[in-house]
Amino acid sequence: MQIINPATGAVIDNIPADSRESLAAKYQQLKDSRRAWAATDITTRIAVILRFHALLEAERNDLAATLTAEAGKPLQQSVNEINGARTRIQWLADNAAAYLADEYMTDTPGLREKISYEPLGIICNISAWNYPYLVGVNVFIPALIAGNAVMYKPSEYATLTGLHIERLLKKAGVPDAVFQIATGGKETGELLLDMHFDGYFFTGSYQTGLHIYQRVAPKMVPCQLELGGKDPVYIMDDISDIKAVAAGTADGAFYNNGQSCCAVERIYVHEKIYDDYVREFVQEVTSWKTGDPATPGIYIGPLTRKAQVTTLEKQVADALAKGAVLQAGGKAIPGEGYYFEPTVFTDVTHDMLLMQEESFGPIIGIMKVSSDEEALQLMQDTPYGLTAAVYSTDMERASALLSQVNTGTGYWNCCDRVSAPLPWSGRKHSGIGATLSHQGIRAFTHPKAWHLRG
Numbered sequence: 001m002q003i004i005n006p007a008t009g010a011v012i013d014n015i016p017a018d019s020r021e022s023l024a025a026k027y028q029q030l031k032d033s034r035r036a037w038a039a040t041d042i043t044t045r046i047a048v049i050l051r052f053h054a055l056l057e058a059e060r061n062d063l064a065a066t067l068t069a070e071a072g073k074p075l076q077q078s079v080n081e082i083n084g085a086r087t088r089i090q091w092l093a094d095n096a097a098a099y100l101a102d103e104y105m106t107d108t109p110g111l112r113e114k115i116s117y118e119p120l121g122i123i124c125n126i127s128a129w130n131y132p133y134l135v136g137v138n139v140f141i142p143a144l145i146a147g148n149a150v151m152y153k154p155s156e157y158a159t160l161t162g163l164h165i166e167r168l169l170k171k172a173g174v175p176d177a178v179f180q181i182a183t184g185g186k187e188t189g190e191l192l193l194d195m196h197f198d199g200y201f202f203t204g205s206y207q208t209g210l211h212i213y214q215r216v217a218p219k220m221v222p223c224q225l226e227l228g229g230k231d232p233v234y235i236m237d238d239i240s241d242i243k244a245v246a247a248g249t250a251d252g253a254f255y256n257n258g259q260s261c262c263a264v265e266r267i268y269v270h271e272k273i274y275d276d277y278v279r280e281f282v283q284e285v286t287s288w289k290t291g292d293p294a295t296p297g298i299y300i301g302p303l304t305r306k307a308q309v310t311t312l313e314k315q316v317a318d319a320l321a322k323g324a325v326l327q328a329g330g331k332a333i334p335g336e337g338y339y340f341e342p343t344v345f346t347d348v349t350h351d352m353l354l355m356q357e358e359s360f361g362p363i364i365g366i367m368k369v370s371s372d373e374e375a376l377q378l379m380q381d382t383p384y385g386l387t388a389a390v391y392s393t394d395m396e397r398a399s400a401l402l403s404q405v406n407t408g409t410g411y412w413n414c415c416d417r418v419s420a421p422l423p424w425s426g427r428k429h430s431g432i433g434a435t436l437s438h439q440g441i442r443a444f445t446h447p448k449a450w451h452l453r454g
Contacts (some may be wrong), residue, residue, distance in 0.1 A: 001014065001015045001016070001017045001156060001159070001183065001184060001185065002014055003015060003070055003159060003160060004070075005069055005070065005072075005337075006070075006071070006072035006301075006302040006303060006304050006305075006306070006337055006338045007069075007072055007292055007293055007294075007301060007302045007336070007337045008336045008337055009306075009336055009337060009338075012069055012070065013160060015159050015160075015163075015183055016183065017183055017184030017185070017187070017188055018182050018183050018184050018188050018191070019191075020191050020194075023151075023182055023188070023191055023192065023195065024195075026151065026180040026182070027122070027151065027180075027195055029176075029177035029180060030122045030149040030150075030151060030177060030178065030180055031122060031149075032177060033149060033175055033177035033178050034119075034121060034122055034147075034148065034149035034178065036175075037144075037147060037148075037149060037175060037178045038118075038119050038147035038148070039147075040147070042096070042097050042100060042145065042147075043097070045144065045145050045147065046093050046096060046097065046145055047173075048144075048172050048173040048174055049089060049092075049093050049141060049144060049145055049172070050089075050090075050093050051171075051172035051173055052089070052168055052169050052171075052172035052174070053086055053089045053090060053093065054172075055168045055171060055172055056082055056085065056086050056089075056133075056168065057086060059164075059168070060079060060082050060083075061079070063078075063082055063161070063164055064078035064079045064081075064082055065078075065294070066160050066161055066164060067081070067082075067132070067133075067158070067161050068293050068294055068301075069160075069294070070157065070158060070159070070160050070161065071129055071130075071132070071157060071158055071161075071304045072257070072293050072301045072302040072303065072304050072337075072338070073256060073257075073293060073301060073304075074293040074298045074299060074300075074301045075293060075294050075295075075296070075298075076296070077255070077256055081131055081133050081134055082133055084133075084134055085133035085134050085136075085137045087420065088134070088137050088138070088141070088420040088436070089137055089141055091420035091421060092137075092141050092142055092145065092420065092441065093141075093145070095421075095438065095441070096142060096145045096146070096441050099117075099438040099441045099442060100117045100145075100146060100441065100442070100445065101117075102114050102115065102116045102117075103115045110453060110454070111451075111452070111453055112450075112452040113449070113450065113451055113452070114449075114450045114452070115447050115448065115449060115450070116447070116448045116450060117146070117442060117445035117446070117447060117448075118147075118445055118446045118447075118448055119146050119147035119148045119444065119445055119446075120143075120146075120148055120198040120199040120221075120222060120444055120445060120446060121148060121149070121197075121198030121199070122148065122149045122150075122151065122197050122198050122199075123139070123140075123143045123148045123149070123150045123151065123197065123198065123199050123200075123201060123444065124151050124153070124192050124195070124197040124199070124200045124201070125139045125140050125143070125150055125151065125152045125153065125201050126153045126189055126192065126200070126201070126202045126203070126204070126212070127139070127152065127153060127154050127155060127158075127162070127203055128155055128158075128203040128204050129154075129155035129156075129157035129158040129304055129305075130256065130259045130260060130261075130304065130360075131256070131260070132154060132155065132158035132161045132162065132165075133161070133165075134418070135203045135226065136152070136154070136162075136165060138203075138226075138424065138435035138436055138440065139201045139203075139435060140152055140165075140169075140179070142435075142440055142441045142443070142444050143201075143444040144169075144174060144178070144179065145441070146441065146444040146445050148198075148199075148444055149177075149178045149179070149180075150178070150179050150180070151180050151181075151182055151192065151197065152165070152166070152179065152180070152181050152182070153181070153182040153183075153184075153188060153189060153192060154181065154183075155204075156183075156184065156185040157304050157305060159183055162181055162183070163181065163183075165181075166179060166180075166181040189212075193212060193215040193216065196219060197219075197221065198221055198222075199221055199222040199223070199224075199444070200212060200216050200221065200222070200223045200224070201223075201224045201226075201435075202223075202224070202225050202226070203225075203226040203227075203261075204226075204227065204228075205227065205228055205358075206227045206228050206358075206384075206429045206430075209225040209227045209431065212225065213225060213432070222433075222443070223432070223433075224431070224432060224433030224434075224435070224443060225426075225431040225432045225433065226261070226424065226426065226431050226433075226435065227261065227386075227426055227429060227430050227431040228261050228358045228360070228384060228386070228429070228430060229261050229262055229263075229265065229358065229384045229385075229386030229387060229426065229430050230265045230266060230355075230356070230357070230358055230382045230383075230384040231262055231263065231264055231265050231266070231384075231386055231387045231388065231389070231407075231415075231416075232264075232265070232266040232267070232268060232378070232379040232382070232388050232389070232405075233249055233252070233264050233266070233267050233268070233388075233389040233390070233391065233415055234268045234269075234270075234369075234372075234375040234376075234379060234388075234389070234390045234391070234401070235249070235267070235268070235269040235270060235273065235277055235391045236270055236372070236390065236391060236392035236394075236397065236398065237270035237271075237272040237273055238392055238393045238394060238397075239273065239391050239392060239393060240393055242273055242276050242277055242280055243280045245277070245391050246277055246280035246281040246283075246284055247280070247284045248414070248415070249264055249267060249281070249389075249391070249415060250281050250284045250285050251416070252264040252389075252415035252416035253265070253267070253362075253364045253416075254285065254288070254299075254300065254342055254362050254364075255416060257300060257301060257302075257303055257304075257340075257361060257362050258359060258360060258361045258362045258363065258364075259303070259304060259308075259360055259361065260360075260416060261386055261426075261430070262386055262387045262409070262415075262416050262417075262418065263360075263416055264364065264389070264415055264416060265358065265359055265364070266355055266364075266365060266367070266378075266379075267281075267364060267365070267366045267367065268366075268367050268368075268369045268375045268378055268379065269366060269367070269368060269369065270368075270369060270370075270371075270375075271368050271369065271370050274366075274368045277366075278327065278346055278366055281344065281366065282327045282328050282344055285328050285329075285342045285344055286328050286342075288300055288342060290333070290339065290341070290342070300339075300342055300362060301339075302337040302338040302339050303338040303339070303340060303361060304338075305338070306338045308338070308340075308360060308361050309332050309338055309340055311359070311360070311361065312332075312340050312343070312359065312361045312362075312363055313331075313332065314353065315352075315353045315354045315357070315359060315363060316330050316331070316343065316354075316363070318352055318353045318354065319345050319348060319352045319353070319354045319365070322349065322351060322352050323347060323349070324345040324346070324347050324348045324349075324352060324354070324365065325345065325346045325347045326343070326344075326345055327344040327345065327346055328341070328342060328343060328344040329341030329342045329343030329344065329362070329363070330343050340361060340362055340363075341362070342362045342363075343362060343363040343364070344363075344364055344366065345363075345364070345365045345366065346365075346366050346367075346368075348365035348366065348367050349367070350378065350381055352365065355367070356382070358384070372397070372401055375401070376401055376404055376405070379405055380404075380405060380406065383428055383429040384426075384428060384429050384430045385406045385407045385408065385426055385427030385428040385429070385430045386407055386408060386409065386426045386427075386430035386431070387407055387408070387409040387410070387411060387415070387416075388402060388405040388407045388409075388410055388411070389410070389411035389412070389414065389415040390402055390410075390411070390412055390413075391412075391413055392412070392413070395412055398412045398413075399412065406427055406428065407426075407427060407430075408423070408424070408425035408426050408427055408430065408431075408434075409422075409424070409425075418436070419436075420436050420437070421436075421437055422436060422437050423435070423436055423437040423439045423440060424436045424437075424440065425439075
């Protein structure tokens with residue numbers, strides 16, 4: 001398996017992909033070791049995870065350089081990702097013991113009733129390339145703390161980062177046979193789906209998630225899917241600082257090249273401030289530097305996947321053919337690497353691919369609306385249900401609208417953010433289940449009911 005630098009198209013490494021036989025051997029190691037790990041005191045397991053947390057900081061610069069080389073993420077954004085992962089790990093480590101402790105629901109003379117939380121067993125974690133540290137720690141950290149063994153498959157576009165994660169977990173004290181990495185692409189993923197894990201946790205596209213869900217269903221084991229989004233933002237007419245809101249929402253749309261499931265993908269602006277907002281938005285986008293992601297000051301690097309260039313070109317052509325107005329960008333950048341100009345369209349409509357299909361790239365459509373009611377109708381016109389945001393000086397007005405949008409997350413005066421104390425979950429085509437928060441800790445356990453008389 002070749003590891004390609006998306007900034008240059010050059011091969012930077014070759015990694016052997018796992019076979020059916022090698023995966024079977026790794027699975028057997030996990031099976032043989034999981035009970036001993038589960039029997040280890042939770043304080044010991046948490047201490048191991050905190051050593052991993054410290055190692056991420058100690059090696060942060062080298063880890064960030066690797067991530068930038070294989071995924072094309074600007075170097076400062078790679079550093080930001082590792083810092084963000086450490087914040088999540090700290091919260092999970094600080095709170096897991098309390099949420100995994102036995103809960104007494106009834107404590108009366110002659111009868112006590114409690115719930116205990118037992119590990120699922122062996123977890124299959126099929127992870128993503130866009131934020132390999134952040135989406136990874138959402139799964140394998142609480143899984144390990146809860147006493148599970150983990151088979152971790154990094155994306156083929158973040159394999160070197162996955163190998164670093166494995167190395168540092170084992171350096172921190174996770175037993176060799178408790179965390180195993182599966183390398184390879186789609187073929188390796190299919191082999192994992194043939195195996196009999198006690199839970200499957202996937203982050204990626206809706207199409208792949210649906211395939212995994214259908215394959216896993218006959219096994220009758222937990223299957224959580226963190227999938228894509230077509231995340232809308234509505235800018236109400238009462239905002240007080242148009243320039244700041246335009247800059248914040250532009251960052252929400254284009255950070256990490258728009259390669260985020262919760263990136264802003266549709267913007268609706270009240271007609272009273274539409275022209276001013278568009279002007280400030282375009283000015284912000286055109287001020288960014290595009291280029292080699294290892295160079296300081298670069299905001300837009302290459303797309304991680306070459307195929308995404310074709311997807312964006314298709315959306316651009318469709319929007320232009322249907323009457324959209326191009327305000328910035330609009331094409332791939334010639335030369336080495338998978339670069340695409342930050343692209344802004346106005347006069348968009350919902351019959352355009354740009355406003356219906358997930359873009360996962362540096363492209364956005366901005367649409368004028370005349371009322372909150374029109375904005376709500378348009379925000380709900382999607383099969384996805386991950387996040388939605390409203391910008392307004394009036395929290396009650398914004399909350400009233402957000403409460404009617406069928407999404408797992410609502411934002412008031414912010415966007416494109418995830419916080420460890422809150423559940424990260426999608427609805428409809430955006431997924432099933434939750435990571436993070438106490439719900440994301442308990443997701444890696446079976447609850448057992450105890451009826452205790454005497």
